[in-house]
Amino acid sequence: MDTPEPLLKIRDLHVGYGKKPILRGATYDVLPGECLTLLGANGSGKSTSLNAVCGFVTPTSGSVLFDGIETAGLPPHKIFGHGIAQVSQARDLFPDLTVEDNLRLGAMRRGGKALAQNLTRIYHRFPRLAERRKQATRTLSGGEQQMVAIGRALMSGPRLLLLDEPSGGLSPQFCEEIARIIDALKEEGVTMLMVEQNLNLAFRAADRFIVLRDGVVVDGGDVRAMAGDHDAIVRNIYL
Amino acid sequence: MSQTMPTAKQRRLRSLLFWAVPALLLLLPFATNPYTQFIANGMLISALVTLGFTLVIGNLGQLAFANTAFFGIGAYGSAILAAKLGLPWLLTIPLAGALGALGGFLASAAALRGIRSYYLAIITLAFGELMRWGYLHAKPLTGGTDGMPMPPETLFGTSFSSDTLKFYVFLAVTVLLVKATLNLMRSRFGRAVMAVRENEVATASLAIPTSRVILVTFMWSGFVVGCAGALFSRHVGYVFPESFGMLHLIASFAMVLVGGLGSVLGAVLGAVLLTALPEYLRAFPGMEELFFGLIVAAVLVLMPMGLASLLRRLSPIFVERFYREAP
Numbered sequence: 206m207d208t209p210e211p212l213l214k215i216r217d218l219h220v221g222y223g224k225k226p227i228l229r230g231a232t233y234d235v236l237p238g239e240c241l242t243l244l245g246a247n248g249s250g251k252s253t254s255l256n257a258v259c260g261f262v263t264p265t266s267g268s269v270l271f272d273g274i275e276t277a278g279l280p281p282h283k284i285f286g287h288g289i290a291q292v293s294q295a296r297d298l299f300p301d302l303t304v305e306d307n308l309r310l311g312a313m314r315r316g317g318k319a320l321a322q323n324l325t326r327i328y329h330r331f332p333r334l335a336e337r338r339k340q341a342t343r344t345l346s347g348g349e350q351q352m353v354a355i356g357r358a359l360m361s362g363p364r365l366l367l368l369d370e371p372s373g374g375l376s377p378q379f380c381e382e383i384a385r386i387i388d389a390l391k392e393e394g395v396t397m398l399m400v401e402q403n404l405n406l407a408f409r410a411a412d413r414f415i416v417l418r419d420g421v422v423v424d425g426g427d428v429r430a431m432a433g434d435h436d437a438i439v440r441n442i443y444l
Numbered sequence: 445m446s447q448t449m450p451t452a453k454q455r456r457l458r459s460l461l462f463w464a465v466p467a468l469l470l471l472l473p474f475a476t477n478p479y480t481q482f483i484a485n486g487m488l489i490s491a492l493v494t495l496g497f498t499l500v501i502g503n504l505g506q507l508a509f510a511n512t513a514f515f516g517i518g519a520y521g522s523a524i525l526a527a528k529l530g531l532p533w534l535l536t537i538p539l540a541g542a543l544g545a546l547g548g549f550l551a552s553a554a555a556l557r558g559i560r561s562y563y564l565a566i567i568t569l570a571f572g573e574l575m576r577w578g579y580l581h582a583k584p585l586t587g588g589t590d591g592m593p594m595p596p597e598t599l600f601g602t603s604f605s606s607d608t609l610k611f612y613v614f615l616a617v618t619v620l621l622v623k624a625t626l627n628l629m630r631s632r633f634g635r636a637v638m639a640v641r642e643n644e645v646a647t648a649s650l651a652i653p654t655s656r657v658i659l660v661t662f663m664w665s666g667f668v669v670g671c672a673g674a675l676f677s678r679h680v681g682y683v684f685p686e687s688f689g690m691l692h693l694i695a696s697f698a699m700v701l702v703g704g705l706g707s708v709l710g711a712v713l714g715a716v717l718l719t720a721l722p723e724y725l726r727a728f729p730g731m732e733e734l735f736f737g738l739i740v741a742a743v744l745v746l747m748p749m750g751l752a753s754l755l756r757r758l759s760p761i762f763v764e765r766f767y768r769e770a771p
Contacts, residue, residue, distance in 0.1 A: 281649045282648050309635065310647075310650055
């Protein structure tokens, strides 16, 4: 079977904070419709990789090609406009705004009809948010807030969704819920690039994985091919 | 928002109330003496000044103090256009607003370059002082320390020296600008303004052009306060550089806080209270400042969210969309 043209091509990406290099020539692809998970120890450059893709940090060199368009160095709102949305680790919600206002902020550039359709779609996917649509977001549980964060990112109809530790701070039951959300998004054809420390969730939800160590890709492969042999990956990550 | 949002019925009642208050105020000139009328005119001007101020520091969350600069630009702009170019004063009101908006554009430059907090405060204070220096030294245009008189003018045969006529014009301008600002803050733009205040990076990541939001808010603030400046020039009939100094800025800041930071309703309430208070305190010669300070302190201690919070507690009809109480 022919491998489809990657939706995202990262080539020799270097990113640093001040003089401290984090990514030192990372190279990988994200294929359309898949969920790729980035694994690695703390400080290996996983979140930095996502931040470079969505424009929160500017690469010092290298290329980020999204559907043939060079996005490295573009400001976050321009990258978002190309169809890349991120759900950050901190979720970055607006706690005093209602659930619905938070969701609407995710589609500020869309007109009334498209916005209303997307809102209906999000409420259909997350019925719990529909029940709490008029509630201030800070009054929601951690899991519900994560739903708002994911829903808000989906409001713009992204072609690539970046998920930075979606299970962070959530109960094991909700991790399973996150996995189901990712499954549903894959069925809809949403491409995802995910950073996840929870290996159970990572292997339950992702199609492929890559391992970052000291800012370079050291391993990778098909998740299904690794079924039951997670120990080798854990060794590769941490040892 | 911690408050209960108004229901559809309450929103209709609010709309009715919004128009009922100015409708009742139309009768005010029949129930007041000239002195009280003069004070009421001053309240309307202060309401617009406070409204413009609270938009930037309350709604947008930028510690910018260029408000008095916008006020001076509007007042001098109106006076120069009327006295030097012979334009009818009424026409100078939107033009003074446009000049104020230009001032807002200039003041936003620092914020757009990423300058925030105390640094933005100092730069915008310097902008205000620079403008005052300009009024003092551009004598051929502004009259320098001598100030600048407004030319006499009539409307439908009535002189603008009449405080009653001024009141009706001021009321119309104030109602129009308050309504326009309320609508702006309830719109998608208002949601973006609040988002910028809450988390600028997250807002930018949602493809909301934060620079444009900051720029437009500063410019609208400048427009509102610039229009207030034009009203002020006719109100006092003479513009002096001293009217646009730190004292005016501090008084406006107090009005914003007493009314309720970031609240349109609060801006009006704060302006009404703090414009009226010194007049009533004249009955206590030598103690005015003391009583004024004590009353302001008492309001802020008892109602840290300002006078508007009192009304919000009474009924959800006073809850403003995208308003957030300060921590």
